Every structure is written in C-alpha cells, then in structure tokens.
Amino acid sequence: MSLPPISRRAVLIGGLSAGALGLAACGAGDAGTGASTGPSGTDAEPTAGGTLRFAVANDPASLTPQGGGSGNDARYVTRQLVDSLLDQDPETGELAPWLAQEWEINEDATEFTFHLREGVTFSDGTPLTAQSIKDNFADVLAQGAQASYAIEHLAGYLDTEVVDEQTAIVRFDVPSAPFLQALTEPIFGPLAASTLALPWEERVSGGVIGTGPFVLDRYTKDTEVVLTRREGYAWPSSLSQNTGEAHLDEVVFQIVPEASVRTGSLSSGQVDVIGGVPPQDQATLEGSGYTIVARGNPGTTFGLTPYNAKPIISDVNVRRALSLALNRTDLRDATLNESYAVSTSPLAATTPGWVDLSEYLEQDVDEAARLLEESGWVPGADGIRERDGERLALVIAWSNNFVANQSALELLQQQAKEVGIEVELWTGDVSERTAKGAAGEFDLTYGNLSRADGDILRTSFAFGDEDPFQVADEDLNALLEEQRGITDVAARNEVLARAQERILEIAFHIPTFELTSVLGTTEDVHGVALGADSRLTSLVDAFLVGGAA
Incomplete structure (x- = not known):
C-alpha cells in the first residue's frame, strides 16, 4: 500500500529576538495531558531553615550533570x-x-x-565568565561518550568566542535552533574550572562545583546525598x-528503592517528599491530606519503535496494523490511572509543538486485518498469520524501569494476537539488551524519552x-x-506538526500512553515543583512551615 507524499509548503522565518525561540506550545495541554499540578503548598509565607528529607528510588550513580x-x-x-544559562516556563514553554x-x-x-548576569560565582568563589562557558563546552566534547547527556546537543559545534567577560558567542556549522532549549537543562549547568580539571571518576563521586543554591556536603552511595545551603547565593532563575x-x-x-517503602516513609513522617509515587498510592495519599505534585512528561510517549529494516x-502495513490493533485506553488502565494520558501523538501533550493526532491512534481491528491481508499475511491454524510458511511473529524488547511496562505489554501482546500477530516479550539488563539489539535480535523496542x-x-x-537495522x-x-533552522515559534511548530503526522503515517513510533512524574509531599512542604521537563526544579523556592523549628 503506497502512502501519499507529504506537502511541502514554504515556511517563513520570523523574528530573531530573545523571544523568537520561546518554544511556546502549539496547543500543549489542551487534550488530556494527564495530571498537572503546581508547586506544593502556595498559601504560606516562606520561612527559613530546616532539613528537607526527599526519598528517591535510585542512587544518582553520577553527581556530574553531563552524563553517567x-x-x-x-x-x-x-x-x-x-x-x-536559560530556564523554560512549564506553563508556556517559553x-x-x-x-x-x-x-x-x-x-x-x-x-x-x-550576555551573562554579573556577579555570579561558583561555590569555590571563582567568577562565572564567558571563558567559563567556552571551557564547559570544550569539556563536553573532550569527555565524549562519558558526557552522554550533553554531547548529543553539540552536533555541529564549532567554537565559542569570548567577546568580553560577560559576552560569549557560540557557533555551529549547522542550524541548531533547539540548542537553546537544551541549555535549560542541568546537563549544561556551568562547572567551575577546578571541577573541569578533575578526572571524570572524581566528578562522578562528588567533585562537582557549580553556581547553584546548594553545595555537596557528602555522598554515601546507595544511602544518601546531603546538600547544604550556599551562603551568598543571589541569582535564581527569573521564574x-x-x-x-x-x-x-x-x-x-x-x-x-521500593515504592511501597517510600510511601510508608512519607506516611510515617520519616521523610517530607517522595519521588515516583506509584499510581495505586496516589488516591490514598491525597485522601490522607498529603499533596500530590504531578506533571505529564514532555518528549516521546511510551510506545514501540520498530527496527524498520528487519x-x-x-513492511509499513505490518507496522500500521500493529498500531491499529491497540486499545490504548485499556493499555493505560491495566495499571495506571487518569493522571497518565493516553497518547494522542508521538509527542506527549506537554511538549512544545505537540498536535492532537488522535484519529491515527484509534483501534480498528478490521482495518488492521485488511492491511495484513494486503501484504499477504493470512490466518494460520492457530490464528497467527502466515506468509509463505513464515509466522507473523515479532520480538519486543523492554525494560522493567516503570511500574506499568509489564502489564501494558502483556495486554498489548493479547491485543496483537487478536489480529493475528504473535508477540514475544523480552526483558533483561541494559548491557544485555544493548548487545542483543546490536545483533538484530529484536523487531521493536518499547520505551519513551523525555525532553x-x-x-x-x-x-x-x-x-x-550509522543506525543499525533502521x-x-x-x-x-x-x-x-x-x-532545526527555524527560529520563529509558530513556523517551527508547523513543521513539527507535519513531522508528527508523518511518523504516524509510516508507524515509525507506535504510541501507547504518556509518562507522568508524580511527587508526594507532607502539608508542611511548600515550593517543591516540577519544571518544563517534568523533573524537579531548583529547590531555592522550597521551604518547610516552621523552618528550623
């Protein structure tokens, strides 16, 4: 079955001021973004002092923001x-x-x-200058794959010119409009020269000196990370x-690590905030007077990405048939609740540039059967389709890093079987999954990516x-x-909308549901919030009612 060509309408480049790449969402949040709440507690005057005890599931593994x-x-x-260097407004995307x-x-x-803010210093007392910016970008390139989070955003980077102490010009040899948004993430948070001089292994274990509102006191692996307030900090985000x-x-x-233990620790007063609140605990906590801080994660939704050269x-008909076989609401409801939105696009609805393409994602088993028969796949004796003696069997790789993955995929397996597609589910550790993927042992991989x-x-x-099996x-x-080269928000979003539609037309991503980040806090916690990336923002605004008392 041939697909119609996409239209090639001209897109005009607009204004180039600081607001030109505000990245305001095209309808973001209008069609089921799942839970979205503001900061914890907003009706109290800030008080100074106290220790915020925050339970998370995973040891950080690395305290350098660049990767690992x-x-x-x-x-x-x-x-x-x-x-x-920049921040991003979670309400507008700007x-x-x-x-x-x-x-x-x-x-x-x-x-x-x-143009850098004046008077900013690292916690070792050295000033933040344009040379600091230049040195930090150079360091990411020097670290290579170790700086895995940051380096992917520097493709085409040429150099940084230091105009004066407060002015730096960063140059690329390819259009790089998305670079600005990447600068809002901690992965590009400037590090002091004393940190850049350290071997990577020492940074990972705690040798990180930044400009932030807290400094590292101690890090005990698999136990705790203790941060203390930085004296003299005076440059929070404008937000x-x-x-x-x-x-x-x-x-x-x-x-x-255990979600139930985190919930119990919050309920018993042993901690003040917990991350990764499981869906089954949300209503209980809210009913008991705890605050839920939640936000749908931007980026690609949970879903299947095919190794489309296998x-x-x-065959695009097979990919589209698999998508048409799915009842996404049932997949979501197998483990999750309405805080987690059913996918309406390859992008989550909190992503700037998202458009609602729900019509592509409705279940239609009859159309799925028609597409498979068009490609020569006919039902076998056990209901699984066959062609020239070969079974229509697919292997999906997945990771057990989210509570809903297993139940959703087991139901997906049943839904695929109803249209004659046999699905085998494979999971294992990251290294084994990487090796098997490189060897071509999977047909699809399941997951999401946040940005x-x-x-x-x-x-x-x-x-x-360079992409194997793609x-x-x-x-x-x-x-x-x-x-990548469009600096006008509306014009760029128009192109992104066409890209989202094309991805669904050719089923390069088969979305299921969106991820939601969920925190739980006591009623005494105020100012704990999730940012535009649905990750914890700077705790410079956070306080405890009563403070040190």
Whole structure:
C-alpha cells in the first residue's frame, strides 16, 4: 500500500529576538495531558531553615550533570548544584533568563550570543565568565561518550568566542535552533574550572562545583546525598519566586528503592517528599491530606519503535496494523490511572509543538486485518498469520524501569494476537539488551524519552547510515532537519506538526500512553515543583512551615 507524499509548503522565518525561540506550545495541554499540578503548598509565607528529607528510588550513580547518572533521580540532585544559562516556563514553554540575562540568535540559527548576569560565582568563589562557558563546552566534547547527556546537543559545534567577560558567542556549522532549549537543562549547568580539571571518576563521586543554591556536603552511595545551603547565593532563575539564598538549611536525598517503602516513609513522617509515587498510592495519599505534585512528561510517549529494516517489520502495513490493533485506553488502565494520558501523538501533550493526532491512534481491528491481508499475511491454524510458511511473529524488547511496562505489554501482546500477530516479550539488563539489539535480535523496542522540545523527534527518528537495522524516511528526515533552522515559534511548530503526522503515517513510533512524574509531599512542604521537563526544579523556592523549628 503506497502512502501519499507529504506537502511541502514554504515556511517563513520570523523574528530573531530573545523571544523568537520561546518554544511556546502549539496547543500543549489542551487534550488530556494527564495530571498537572503546581508547586506544593502556595498559601504560606516562606520561612527559613530546616532539613528537607526527599526519598528517591535510585542512587544518582553520577553527581556530574553531563552524563553517567541514573536518569531523573540523578538530575533531581544535580539541579540543586548547578544553574543554567536559560530556564523554560512549564506553563508556556517559553525560554526565560537565568545566568544569561539576554541572548540573540542569527537568522539561520548557527550563532548564539549570550550576555551573562554579573556577579555570579561558583561555590569555590571563582567568577562565572564567558571563558567559563567556552571551557564547559570544550569539556563536553573532550569527555565524549562519558558526557552522554550533553554531547548529543553539540552536533555541529564549532567554537565559542569570548567577546568580553560577560559576552560569549557560540557557533555551529549547522542550524541548531533547539540548542537553546537544551541549555535549560542541568546537563549544561556551568562547572567551575577546578571541577573541569578533575578526572571524570572524581566528578562522578562528588567533585562537582557549580553556581547553584546548594553545595555537596557528602555522598554515601546507595544511602544518601546531603546538600547544604550556599551562603551568598543571589541569582535564581527569573521564574523563581525567591531572589536570594535558599530557604532550607539542608536537603537530604535518601535512596529508597521500593515504592511501597517510600510511601510508608512519607506516611510515617520519616521523610517530607517522595519521588515516583506509584499510581495505586496516589488516591490514598491525597485522601490522607498529603499533596500530590504531578506533571505529564514532555518528549516521546511510551510506545514501540520498530527496527524498520528487519524483514517483517519493514513492511509499513505490518507496522500500521500493529498500531491499529491497540486499545490504548485499556493499555493505560491495566495499571495506571487518569493522571497518565493516553497518547494522542508521538509527542506527549506537554511538549512544545505537540498536535492532537488522535484519529491515527484509534483501534480498528478490521482495518488492521485488511492491511495484513494486503501484504499477504493470512490466518494460520492457530490464528497467527502466515506468509509463505513464515509466522507473523515479532520480538519486543523492554525494560522493567516503570511500574506499568509489564502489564501494558502483556495486554498489548493479547491485543496483537487478536489480529493475528504473535508477540514475544523480552526483558533483561541494559548491557544485555544493548548487545542483543546490536545483533538484530529484536523487531521493536518499547520505551519513551523525555525532553521539553520537539527536536526529540529528530534525535529519535531521523535515522542515518550509522543506525543499525533502521532505514530512513527521506520525507521525515527533511522535515526534522528543516525545523532545526527555524527560529520563529509558530513556523517551527508547523513543521513539527507535519513531522508528527508523518511518523504516524509510516508507524515509525507506535504510541501507547504518556509518562507522568508524580511527587508526594507532607502539608508542611511548600515550593517543591516540577519544571518544563517534568523533573524537579531548583529547590531555592522550597521551604518547610516552621523552618528550623
């Protein structure tokens, strides 16, 4: 079955001021974003002092923000040690000043000029300067794959020119409009020269000096990370309520792997905040007077990404039939609740540039059967389809890193079987999964990726020669490259909308439901919030009623 070509309407490049790449969402939040709440407690006057005890599931594994950590739990910690050049408003998706008080972009998004805030220092007392920015980008490149979180955003990086102490010009040899949003994440939080001089292993274990509102006191692996308030801190994000030092004396991140134990620790008063609240505990906690802070994660939704060069799944009819077989509401409801939105696009609805494409994601088993028969797959004796003696059997790789993965995939397995597709589910540790994937043993992989920018589609689905068992779609790749060079928000979102539609047309991603980040806090905790990336923001605004008392 042939697919219609996508349209090639011209897109105009608009204004180039600091607001030109505000990244405001195209309808973000209008169609079922799952839970979305503001900061914990907003009706009390801030009080100084006290220790915030925060239970997370995973040891951070690395305290350097550039890479090597355990995902969100690591970023919860590193966000407190480093600031960012820019911030991103979770309500609008627009960029906001932080360490850079102003910035400009040239017309083709290859040159970015940053004017730094004056008076900012690292916690070792050295000043933040344009040379610091230059040295930090150079360090990411020098660290290579170790700086895995950051380096993917520096493709095409040429150099940084130090104009004066407070002005830096960053240049790329390719259009890089999404670079600005990447600068809002802790992965590019500037590190002091004394940290850059350390071997990677020493940074990972705690040798991180940033400009953030807290400093590291001690890190005991698999037990806790203790941070203390930084004296003299005076440069929070322009989005923060607080304009000076953190209210809290201390933050203790306790490592508590079991979700039920974290919930019990909150209920018994042993901790003040917990991360990763399981769906089954949300209503109980709320009914008992605890506060739930929740936000749908931006980026790609949970779903299946095919290795589209593998023989069976290379057929777009098979990929589309698998998508049409799914009842996504039932997949969500198998373990989750309405805080988790059913997918309406390859992008989650909190992602700037998201569009509602629900019509592509409705269950239609009759159309699924028609597409499979068009490709020559006919029902066998046991109901699984066959063609030329080969069974329509697919292997899906998945990780047990989210509470709903197993139940959702087991139901997906049943739904696929109803249209004659046999699904085998495989899970294992990361190293084994990587090795088997590289050997071509899987047909699809299940998961999601978080980023508050539509460029996540490019890094996920713009396949090249270096991608094993993947074949590029030229139309999709052209759209995803085009959006990199557009600095006008509306024009860029228009191209991203066409890219999202194309991904569903060719089933390069088969979405299921969205991830939601959920925190639970006591009623005495105020100012704990999730940012545009649905990760913990700077705790500079956080306080405990009664403070040190």
